[in-house]
Structures are given as C-alpha cells and as structure tokens.
Amino acid sequence: MASPMFFLLLLQSFLVSTSASSTTSLVNQTETLLKWKASLDDQSQSFLSSWVGNNPCNWVGIACDGVGSVTNISLSNFGLKGTLDNLNFLAFxxxxxxxxxxxxxxxxxxxxxxxxxxxxxxNLSSNDNFSGNIPKDIGRLSLLTALDLAWNQLNGSLPVSVGNLSNLSYLGISGNNLSGSLPQEVGMMRSLLVVHLALNSFTGPIPASIGNLSNCRDLYLFGNELSGSIPTDIGRMSSLKQLHLLVNRLNGSIPQEVGMIRYLILLDFSNNALTGMIPKAIENFSHLRHLYLYGNELSGSIPREIGMIQSLLDLQLLGNNLKGVIPTSIGNLTSLATLLLWDNELIGSIPSEIGFLNSLTNLALHDNSFSGPIPASLGNLTSLNNLRLSKNMLSGPIPTSLGNLASLNNLSLSENMLSGPIPASLGNLSSLSILSLYEDMLSGPIPASIGKLTRLTILQLRGNSLSGPIPV
Structure with missing residues (x-):
C-alpha cells in the first residue's frame, strides 16, 4: 500500500502542474488579446486603453473565473473597427x-x-460589415442559448447544423444576404423563444417542421422570397404571440389551423399572394391586437366572426378582392384605432355601427362600391384624424355631425354622388389640413365658415355645382 507521503507528493505535483498550466494559459490569453488589440484601428485601441499589463482579468470588457481563465469578452458598443482575424479563439x-x-x-x-x-x-450583430458564410459547423456550439448575427452582410445558406443548437432560445439572423431554403432542421431547435430570420433572400417553402417550435413566442420571416403555402403545422406553434410573414411570395389560402394559435397578439400576412377567404377561425384570437392581411388576393366577404376579436386595435384588409358588406358585428370592436378596408370590392351601406368605435383615429374605406348615405353616427368618432370615403357611390347630404370631429386632419369624400350644400359645421374642424370634396353633386354656396380653417393646405371642390365666392 502506498504511504501517505506518496499521496501528499502526488497532490503537490498535481497542484504545481495545474498552477503552471493556468499560468501558461493566462499568458497565452493575454498575448492573444493584445495581438488582437494591436490589429484594430488607432481609435479602437484608445477605447481599450486599460488593456495593458499581464492580467486581462482586470481589463475593461473582460471577466475571468476563479483560476484566471477568461470566461467573458463583452465589448458591445465600443466603437471597435477591424476584424476578428487576429483573435485566436483556441486560446479561450x-x-x-x-x-x-x-x-x-x-x-x-x-x-x-x-x-x-x-x-x-x-453576439456579432449590428456591425454591418461581417461577410462571408455562417460557419457550417455552427451547430457544434451546443450550449448556446443566444446567437445574434443580425444586421451584417453575411451570405450563403443557413447551415443545417443549426438543428444541433437544442439549447438555443434566441436566433437573430435578420438583415443579411442569406439565401437558399430554410432547412427542416430549424424545427429541431425546440428551445427557441424568438426567431429573427427577416430581411434576407430565403426562398422556397416555410418548412412544416417549424410547427415543432411549440415554445416560440415571436417568429419573424418577413422580407424574404419565401413561396408556397403557409404550412398547416404553424397551428402547432401554440405559444406564438407575434407572427410576421409579410412581404414574401406566399400563396394559397390562410389555413384554418392558424386559429389554434390562441395567444397571438400580432398577425401579419400582408403583401403576399394569398387567396381564398379570411378563415372564420379568427374568432379564436381573443388576445389579437393587430391583424394585417393587406396587399393579397383574398376574396369572399369579411367574416362576421371578426367582431368577436374585441381586443383588436388595428385591422388592415386593404388591397384585396373582398366582396359583400361590412358586417355589423364590427361595431363590437370598441378598442379599434385603425380600420383600413380601401381598394376592395365592398358594397352596401356603411354600417352605422362604425360610429360605436370611439377609439378610431384612422378610417379609410375609399375605392370600394359603398352606396347609400354617410352615417350620421360617424360624427361620434371624436378621436378621428383621417376619414377617407372617396371613390364610392355614396349619396345624400354630408352629415352636419361631421363637424364634431375636432381632431380631423384629412376629410376626403370626393368622387361619390353626394348632394346638397356643404354643411357650415365643417368650419369647426380646426385641425383640418385636407378637405377633398371634388367630383360630387354638391350645390349652393361655399359656407363662409370654411374660411376659418387656418390649417387648411388642400381644398378640392371642383366638379360640383357650387355657387358664390370662395370665402377668405
């Protein structure tokens, strides 16, 4: 049996060896950091003026563990200019x-x-000038919880090895020049909470495997060239709060399964080539605040179920092929601030229930085929900044109640069949900068009260049967 003295000598030898190794490692790390500092421009070196001596653990932006090994290099917003070529990562x-x-x-x-x-x-984000490919073996960094390469000039594809990043909760690669298809392996990163892949040049379909990201809260895929249909598997992303698919080349219909994402706050499918009807499953969106479906080829009617999304603040369906009438259930959206339905094929009367939407600031229904009178109830919308009803087939008089809209900046009622006089009450719109009433059937004198609109910069009255002088 070995003597106690032998074990004592063995322990001393180990401690000496460990100490020597730590010293060697510290020297190596010091030399590596100083070499990198020397490769940066002069201003960068002045920002790292504390980087002197032989103990980097005391330098700005550097932290070490208990034995003096560098564990943290945090130099964001330091004004550094140069490359990483002279930073030997093997030393750390x-x-x-x-x-x-x-x-x-x-x-x-x-x-x-x-x-x-x-x-x-x-984090290598917002340097603007990192270029080349993402290392194809990036998946070897299996302990990563956050990877941010956004806002650079990276190109090439997203490596399939990212599927090995099973601990990753934040993936930020937006604002680069990446191309190719999104690999199915994206669906293997089941710890992801936030995915930023926007503003690149990704092509091909959204992989069905994305439905595996059941913990993901925010998905940003906008501003790419993605095509094909929205996968039904997206309904399995049950934790999503923000879903941004805008400005791609997606086609086909909006899947009913999207209604399974019950905690959505924002859904943006705008500026694609989506067809078919707005799914009735939107009634499940009890937390939705922003719904953007504009700039597609959606058809059919606006579903009455939209009135069940009482949390909605912003509804933008403009620039589609929607037909039929505005459902009266829209009057239930009492928190709505923006309602944009212009450039569709909507018909019928403007429902008086819109006058219940006291939070509205922006109402744009122009370029449709609405008929009948302008509801007097619109005069209740005292927070309204913008009211655009032009290019319809509206008839009857301009309601005097519109004079109650003291916050209005833009009133556009042109290219309808409105008749009768211009109500003197419009002179109460002290914030008005645009008054557009051209190509209607208005008659009588221009009321003197219009001369009180000191902020008015655009007044369009041509193509009517008005008489008398222009008030000053």
Missing part, C-alpha cells in the same frame, strides 16, 4: 460569453469560433 477554452455587437467590425466570422465548446452567448 472556458469562454462562456462573446459579445462584440454594435461595432464596426468586418471580414469573415473565423471558423475556429465553433471550438468554443462552453459558449452560451454569441
């Missing part, structure tokens, strides 16, 4: 956090960054 085996966001760094992302096996946080 215990690095947990590397953050150089919001600087002016350029060049490629070094491939050896994937050797940082303990890294949990990597």
């Amino acid at each position: 085996p215990n690095l947990i956090r590397f953050d150089v966001g919001n600087n002016s760094l350029h060049g490629a992302i070094p491939s050896d960054i994937v050797n940082l096996s303990k890294l949990t946080f990597l």
Whole structure:
C-alpha cells in the first residue's frame, strides 16, 4: 500500500502542474488579446486603453473565473473597427460569453469560433460589415442559448447544423444576404423563444417542421422570397404571440389551423399572394391586437366572426378582392384605432355601427362600391384624424355631425354622388389640413365658415355645382 507521503507528493505535483498550466494559459490569453488589440484601428485601441499589463482579468470588457481563465469578452458598443482575424479563439477554452455587437467590425466570422465548446452567448450583430458564410459547423456550439448575427452582410445558406443548437432560445439572423431554403432542421431547435430570420433572400417553402417550435413566442420571416403555402403545422406553434410573414411570395389560402394559435397578439400576412377567404377561425384570437392581411388576393366577404376579436386595435384588409358588406358585428370592436378596408370590392351601406368605435383615429374605406348615405353616427368618432370615403357611390347630404370631429386632419369624400350644400359645421374642424370634396353633386354656396380653417393646405371642390365666392 502506498504511504501517505506518496499521496501528499502526488497532490503537490498535481497542484504545481495545474498552477503552471493556468499560468501558461493566462499568458497565452493575454498575448492573444493584445495581438488582437494591436490589429484594430488607432481609435479602437484608445477605447481599450486599460488593456495593458499581464492580467486581462482586470481589463475593461473582460471577466475571468476563479483560476484566471477568461470566461467573458463583452465589448458591445465600443466603437471597435477591424476584424476578428487576429483573435485566436483556441486560446479561450472556458469562454462562456462573446459579445462584440454594435461595432464596426468586418471580414469573415473565423471558423475556429465553433471550438468554443462552453459558449452560451454569441453576439456579432449590428456591425454591418461581417461577410462571408455562417460557419457550417455552427451547430457544434451546443450550449448556446443566444446567437445574434443580425444586421451584417453575411451570405450563403443557413447551415443545417443549426438543428444541433437544442439549447438555443434566441436566433437573430435578420438583415443579411442569406439565401437558399430554410432547412427542416430549424424545427429541431425546440428551445427557441424568438426567431429573427427577416430581411434576407430565403426562398422556397416555410418548412412544416417549424410547427415543432411549440415554445416560440415571436417568429419573424418577413422580407424574404419565401413561396408556397403557409404550412398547416404553424397551428402547432401554440405559444406564438407575434407572427410576421409579410412581404414574401406566399400563396394559397390562410389555413384554418392558424386559429389554434390562441395567444397571438400580432398577425401579419400582408403583401403576399394569398387567396381564398379570411378563415372564420379568427374568432379564436381573443388576445389579437393587430391583424394585417393587406396587399393579397383574398376574396369572399369579411367574416362576421371578426367582431368577436374585441381586443383588436388595428385591422388592415386593404388591397384585396373582398366582396359583400361590412358586417355589423364590427361595431363590437370598441378598442379599434385603425380600420383600413380601401381598394376592395365592398358594397352596401356603411354600417352605422362604425360610429360605436370611439377609439378610431384612422378610417379609410375609399375605392370600394359603398352606396347609400354617410352615417350620421360617424360624427361620434371624436378621436378621428383621417376619414377617407372617396371613390364610392355614396349619396345624400354630408352629415352636419361631421363637424364634431375636432381632431380631423384629412376629410376626403370626393368622387361619390353626394348632394346638397356643404354643411357650415365643417368650419369647426380646426385641425383640418385636407378637405377633398371634388367630383360630387354638391350645390349652393361655399359656407363662409370654411374660411376659418387656418390649417387648411388642400381644398378640392371642383366638379360640383357650387355657387358664390370662395370665402377668405
């Protein structure tokens, strides 16, 4: 049996060896950081003026563990200019956090960054000039919880190895030049809470595997060239609060399954090529505040179920092929601030129930085929800034109640069949800058009260049967 003295000598030898190794490692890390500092421009070096001596643990932006090994390099917003070429990542085996966001760094992302096996946080965002490909083995950083490469000039594809990032909760790659299809492996990152892949050049379909991201709260895919239909699997993303698919080339109908995402706050499918009807399943959106479906080819009528989304603040359905009437249930949306239905094929009368929407600031129903009178109840919308009803077939007089809209900046009723006099009450619209009443059937004198509108910059009255002088 070995003597106690033997174990004591063995322990001393181990401690000496460990100490020597730590010292060697610290020297190596110090030299590496100083070499990188020297490669940056002069102003950057002045920002790192504390980087002197042989103990980086005391330098700005650097933190170490108990044995003096660098674990944290946090230099965001430091005005750094240069590359990462002279930063040998192999010198930092215990690095947990590397953050150089919001600087002016350029060049490629070094491939050896994937050797940082303990890294949990990597931020290279908002440098504008990182270029080249995302390292294809980025998936080796299996402990990452946050990866932010947004707002650079990266190109190439999204590596399939990202599927190995099973601990990742934040993925930010928006605002680059990435292309190719979104890999099915995206659906393997089941810890994702926030996905930013917007403003790139991704093509092809949205992978059905995205439905596996049941914890994801925010999905940003807008501003790409994605095509095909919206996968029905998106309904399995039960935790989503924000869903941004706008400005792509998506086609087909909006799947009924989208109604399964009950906690959505914002849904934006605008500026695609979607067809078919607005699904009645929208009635399930009990938390929805913003619904943007404009700039598509949607047809059919506006479903009456839309009146069940009483949390709605913003409803924009403009620029589609919607037909039929506005459902009277829209009067239930008492929190609504914006209602934009212009450039459709809507018919019938404007429902008086819109006058219940006391929170409205923007009402635009122009370029449709509405008929009948303008409801006097619109005079109840005292928060309204913008009222545009032009290019319809509205008839009858202009309601005197519109004079109650003291916050109105723009009143456009042109190209209808409105008749009778211009009501003197419009002179009460002290905030008005645009009054557009041209190409109607108005008659009688221009009321003198119009001369009180001191903020008026555009007055359009042509194509009527008005008489008398223009008031000043």
